[in-house]
Amino acid sequence: MGFFKFIFSKVFLKQLLLALLVLVLLVFGLLYWLRASTNHDQRIAVPDLSKMSLGLVQQELENADLNYVVIDSSNYNPDFPTFSVIEQNPAAGKFVKEGRKIYLVLNPSGYRKIEIPELVGRTQRQVEPTLLALGFKIGKIDYRDHISSDEVLELRHDGQTLNVGDALRKTSVIDLVVGNGKGSYRTSGDAAQDVINDAEDLDDAGL
Incomplete structure (x- = not known):
């Protein structure tokens, strides 16, 4: 009777609930540790983003658990669409960790x-x-x-x-x-001399 009375006592029930809570926390902690340790050395191949718009880049990198940063606009290249990716770092095919930032250079709208x-x-x-x-x-x-x-x-x-x-x-x-090389020019001194000569001719003519 004393044993059953202890089992159904408030003290035992509190201890049982506390033990269950600790067990649940341990299980969740173990699962989190296993997941983290499993993905720790996971490598993701960087996709080829060349000629993609930023909208397509965002979709592609989200699917690969990667991020991006636009660092610059390059000199205009007519072989690439406007505002598309013209350079990326790391390059396509490189293996990186989850969440890695991919740095992008975009093609501007036209020549500067x-x-x-x-x-x-x-x-x-x-x-x-x-x-x-x-x-x-x-x-x-x-x-x-x-x-x-x-x-x-x-x-x-x-x-x-x-x-x-x-x-x-x-x-x-x-x-x-x-x-x-076929033209000719007259200096200002030549032009001034012409004016003097014309004036002398008019004077000689009595005009």
Whole structure:
């Protein structure tokens, strides 16, 4: 009778509930430890994100338990869609841990703009390599009567004259107006002498 009385006593029931609670906590703790230890050395292959939009990137990396960070926009590449992934680090195929951040470089919306430097007055052989090095393309070459052969007199884009500091997108086509060496010019001193000579002629004529 005393044994059964103890079993159904409040003290025993409290101890039994406490023991069950401890047992449940131990089981959950063991399961968590097993899961953590099992995934500890798990490696995930980085997917190829090239040419993907950010929306597709997010879906792809969420499925792989990976994260991403956009670090920069590269120089525009016409072979890639606008705002798509142009570079990634780690590279596709590399194995990383769960939750690893993948760093992305995106393709911008277009070529960046470049300012036109001081080129008028230089020779065509100097101007063309400079424009090509800046990323522009050489268009038509128009020749104009001018005493200096090969001297660049004007830069044009879509029929408009370009000035120093004007900005055009990279790969824009620039036309050149170049002297042909057949022209002539008169200095301001020559013009002044002409005025004096004309005045003397009028005076001699009595006008």
